Amino acid sequence: MTAAGDRLRPTLFERSRPGRGGDKVPHPPKDALARIPADQLRAEGPNLPELDEPELTRHYVNLSQLNYAVDTGFYPLGSCTMKFNPKVNEWAARLNGFAALHPLAPDELAQGTLQLLWELEQALAEIGGMQAVTLQPAAGAQGELTGILMIRAYHRSRGDLARQDVLVPDSSHGTNPATASMAGFRTVTIPSAPDGGVDLAAFRAALGPTTAAVMITNPSTLGLFESRIGELLEAVHAAGALAYMDGANLNAIMGRFKPGAAGFDVMHINVHKTFSTPHGGGGPGAGPVGVGEKLLPFLPEPRVLRQPDGRFRLERPGERTDSIGRVRAFVGNTGVLVRAYAYISTHGGTGLCQVSDDAVLAANYLKARLAGVLDIPFQRPCMHEFVASAAGLKAETGIRTLDVAKRLIDYGFHPPTIYFPLNVQEALLIEPTETESVETLDAFADALRAIVAEAHADPETLHSAPHNSPVRRLDETAAARQPNLRWRGMTGDQSPCPD
Ligand SMILES: *Cc1c(COP(=O)(O)O)cnc(C)c1O
Numbered sequence: 001m002t003a004a005g006d007r008l009r010p011t012l013f014e015r016s017r018p019g020r021g022g023d024k025v026p027h028p029p030k031d032a033l034a035r036i037p038a039d040q041l042r043a044e045g046p047n048l049p050e051l052d053e054p055e056l057t058r059h060y061v062n063l064s065q066l067n068y069a070v071d072t073g074f075y076p077l078g079s080c081t082m083k084f085n086p087k088v089n090e091w092a093a094r095l096n097g098f099a100a101l102h103p104l105a106p107d108e109l110a111q112g113t114l115q116l117l118w119e120l121e122q123a124l125a126e127i128g129g130m131q132a133v134t135l136q137p138a139a140g141a142q143g144e145l146t147g148i149l150m151i152r153a154y155h156r157s158r159g160d161l162a163r164q165d166v167l168v169p170d171s172s173h174g175t176n177p178a179t180a181s182m183a184g185f186r187t188v189t190i191p192s193a194p195d196g197g198v199d200l201a202a203f204r205a206a207l208g209p210t211t212a213a214v215m216i217t218n219p220s221t222l223g224l225f226e227s228r229i230g231e232l233l234e235a236v237h238a239a240g241a242l243a244y245m246d247g248a249n250l251n252a253i254m255g256r257f258k259p260g261a262a263g264f265d266v267m268h269i270n271v272h273k274t275f276s277t278p279h280g281g282g283g284p285g286a287g288p289v290g291v292g293e294k295l296l297p298f299l300p301e302p303r304v305l306r307q308p309d310g311r312f313r314l315e316r317p318g319e320r321t322d323s324i325g326r327v328r329a330f331v332g333n334t335g336v337l338v339r340a341y342a343y344i345s346t347h348g349g350t351g352l353c354q355v356s357d358d359a360v361l362a363a364n365y366l367k368a369r370l371a372g373v374l375d376i377p378f379q380r381p382c383m384h385e386f387v388a389s390a391a392g393l394k395a396e397t398g399i400r401t402l403d404v405a406k407r408l409i410d411y412g413f414h415p416p417t418i419y420f421p422l423n424v425q426e427a428l429l430i431e432p433t434e435t436e437s438v439e440t441l442d443a444f445a446d447a448l449r450a451i452v453a454e455a456h457a458d459p460e461t462l463h464s465a466p467h468n469s470p471v472r473r474l475d476e477t478a479a480a481r482q483p484n485l486r487w488r489g490m491t492g493d494q495s496p497c498p499d
Contacts, residue, residue: 007470009062016049021056066470068414069280074440076366078385078417078429079173079221081251081273082280088346089276089339098338103330107313114312117331118304120341121288127344127352128247128267129258130290134300135332140248143268143287144179144215146327150266150291150298151213151242152183153324157298163212163241169198171222171421176215176246185212192423196222196378196387198232207239216264217246219253219383221421221429223363233263242266242294250274251433252360252384255353266291275340286336297322304331358434359384362441366432369445373452377424385431387424394426399455399462401426406473407454409466411447 245267272285405415
């Protein structure tokens, strides 16, 4: 049996036939080649596939249909907020004035984009309870780095060089410790309390004159709101450290909890999660960072400024001497920021609050529907996502979370996040989002119930799942350790996905 199903087609190179299709390209002027210096000319033509237009179109459309997308089905990937992306956002992001603006256009010619960025900064500052926002970082992970670099600059500006430690809970996203290390800090991991929340006593014990910052995700990656957050923030500040909020889970709390007002000094917002934007393929995204009073001077440059006459301009290099400098070229991933602006403006304040309420309702509904199907390690009400576990199922049947996830594909669903957070055995992190109907949630719960029944009756079907997908179960270790990155022909037995 091969891992590649019959829906995988030959590549463009294999379909290529000499002389087919190239005629559609308009012919260049006769002397075009004569104008190019001889040493810049190719000795041979480029090795490009030659196809006619219908074949080319079908090739890409067929490829696109191998993908699972939030536009084709339920995508409950916990921690990622794979919500539906309203098509009006796509229309806005493609408007010529935004999409075709040259990144080096002078401010006078970029007033519309600058105004949109400025207004988006105001909106995100309001939502996060922050003083100001930078839109530059290209993703949440880069937002984290930006925030921690500002914290480093803050301590240095006070001559406080002993602060080398960043405390993170064990449920945190891997980007948190990675960020701390990249910024030159030592990561100190703090185990969670038995109820899944932060262990306040453990944090208190670890805080001290060497603590630079604490990174907290609230709600946590277990989908739980940190009820002791006020006490924790007091302890952090009493120790002279700053509090970083990982805002990836903002989808649960808009209009209900403002991290800045609660005392967080800095947070990133994954606008490609909370404010739509399709990001399942790995990007692009944007990770704006909001700061409170203490970190204001260190924001990356250039900021967008509104002048007294109502016009907008970018800061000039060196205008703010304490800035940590640029973290990305130009002003950020503008297309993603336009989508976020469109999303925020179409919902308005009360609409965003409703988004969070509905996301929390959907997660709690699905969690209740799965009681008795999978283990639910944390019983208290969840926020926009919740953790289930197949540890009990594994003990009874040998079926693991990975098998359940692969079998879900046969039922037409994208699996949830699995084996994360790391502090729960056989974890499934499920995030339905506010954009799904109750019928979809019911169908997903029914599929999981059916799969658990199969685990008892017919475990072999689960071990070898998925059965109906473009590729069958792959050896994920081999794929990670010996990635097959070179194109090989698919003719004969040379499959790119070997048995
Ligand atoms: C997604 C996520 C990140 C990283 O954000 P990217 O935009 O993917 O770089 C960090 N923390 C948490 C909790 C996340 O869910």
